Amino acid sequence: MGGKMRVLIFGFGVHGGGYAAAEYFLSRGHDVCITDLRSREELGYELETLASKGSRLVLGEHRPDDVAWADLVVKNPAVPASHPLLLKAKNIMNDMAWLLSNPKIDEVKIIAITGTKGKTTTASAIAHVLESMGKETQLCGNMGISGFTVADDWERRQAKAAHLPSYLVCEFSSWQIHDWFVAMAHHKIPRFTTAVLTSFFPDHLNRYTGLESYRKDKMHLFGPHCDIMLVPETIRKTFMREVSVPAKNVKSIEKLSATAQGTIPTSLHAAFATCRAMGFPPSLILEALKNFKGVPHRQEYVCTVASVMFINDSAATIPEAVVFSCSSFASLPIHLVCGGTDKNLEAHSLAEPFRQAASITLLDGSFTREKIIPLLREMNLEFSGPFQTMHEAVTVAWEKTVDRLGHTRNQVVMLSPGAASFELFKHEFDRGDQFCREVQELRKKEITSENEQSSDRPSTH
Structure with a gap:
């Protein structure tokens, strides 16, 4: 988007995503307003830093006037898409949609990861393997690295005529997929080198109307824009029918990781299978994964x-x-x-x-x-x-x-x-x-x- 914008951060959150979004737009001279139902005390010192840089704060409530004021609403994934005030927004984006609509996105190989469980470990382990192979790789998404942080880095590189990373590993929650999919209706969806569904179980049923709506959000990540897709063997046939892609494009995580069983933890099998599907030598993948130290809060x-x-x-x-x-x-x-x-x-x-x-x-x-x-x-x-x-x-x-x-x-x-x-x-x-x-x-x-x-x-x- 060209010209100065009025940007509303709808839900600041506590994991850093709201801060990254506000910092990104403030540093580019846009007008920024942050709205959150929490208080200053609950949201912490980062809010004061942004206020000192010119951001307007509306705390303890969400107001219709702020949504009407905004040219762009950046929605926190924890805010339901059905929130009544958002129905009147001119344009809604999340960090992943902003990053993946970057004009230079086709220069980077994208690996997209989702699943009920195992997605953060899988995404982090894949990035670790790629880096060990000498491939510059960036992580972003649900593990806490905002797409706006990556977008800022890319724009700085472009200003210096520097290369972008070889790979971008994106971890998507179901909420992020929903917001990304809706926002990308106005943009071309980039090609994914690989897309992975690590697992699927009932979850977030306090947010979704039922298991089917949760499943549909997950499935929006996959389709003809994906070169290779990896899924659990138990749902592979069902997955192929729903996504309508050639069978050769859908791989079984269990079959591709069979040679790794007993040598690395089960939690790393999806990462091993993904790297194998991308053509890397199994021995080098195993060597890298044995040195992977894991992810906090996950075993x-x-x-x-x-x-x-x-x-x-x-x-x-x-x-x-x-x-x-x-x-x-x-x-x-x-x-x-x-x-x-x-x-x-x-x-x-x-x-x-x-x-x-x-x-x-x-x-x-x-x-x-x-x-x-x-x-x-x-x-x-x-x-x-x-x-x-x-x-x-x-x-x-x-x-x-x-x-x-x-x-x-x-x-x-x-x-x-x-x-x-x-x-x-x-x-x-x-x-x-x-x-x-x-x-x-x-x-x-x-x-x-x-x-x-x-x-x-x-x-x-």
Whole structure:
């Protein structure tokens, strides 16, 4: 778009996307207004930085006059597309639509990733492999890197006549796909070198009218604009019928990753399959993935205390993700910390991890009270909680491991909630951060206790 614009950031958010959008347009001389239902205190110091640069702030409400004022509305993905004020917007964009409508987009090979679970790990692992092969690669999307940040970098490169990166790996949530797809109705959709659906389970049913509308948003990412598509084998035939593309263009993640099974974690199979489909040598892909350190909040190793391994899997916000994560540690006793806010999902798939768990400690929340606890009582299984704080939950889970130390040494305490976080925490990353802090405090206390016991022992000299 040419000329000075009036840009409305509709939903500032707490993950940095609103800041990146506002900074992008302010730095190019546009008029910017930020509107959010939260207060200044809740949104933090970044808001004050933008205000000092000339952004107008409207907090605690969304006003029709601001939407009418704006030439362009940049919508936060957490704001429902059905919001009544947005129906009167002249033009709505999100960061991914802005980036992927860049005039130079065809110079970059695009890899698009979505899925109910596994998309952040897959996107990050693919970028890691490509970088290890000497291919300059940029990440953006749902993992917290705004498309506006990448767009800013590209425009700076273009001003210097510098090359753009070889690859762009984009992670899309279903909400981002919806907003991108609607916005791209006015733009040419670029070609995707590869598009990946990592998994599909019921999710966000508190936001969608049903599973079908959630599925439709995911499927908007795929089509004839994709050179290669990778999907789970269980849905490959259904996928091909819906997308109407040649069978040779749709690959099975499981079949392409068969040679990697047993050598890398299951969570990296989609990344391995994608890189294989793109023609990279399997041996080099495996070598790179073995050096991949993982992604925070996704089966993240925190530390080991007295032979007890602590795992932060706070990004497991649906029951099926808990099943998957527990299977990764099936050879060890797992002390499961779970529970939280309901997303209109069923809890029955948690039955197997509950049955196998060495102990179950519950965080409070609507999903915990209304679905997890009734399931546990029906199964006649013991549990602790529900607790209002992470400190209580970690303390009790640790005590459960101590009770078993005489019987077994190696154990796992895993935060894998299977639910949303909003009743007790700001978001799932805040929940995971609190878990990590509590575990590190526990570790310090145990080290101090060991040192004191050591100093109390009589000298042998």
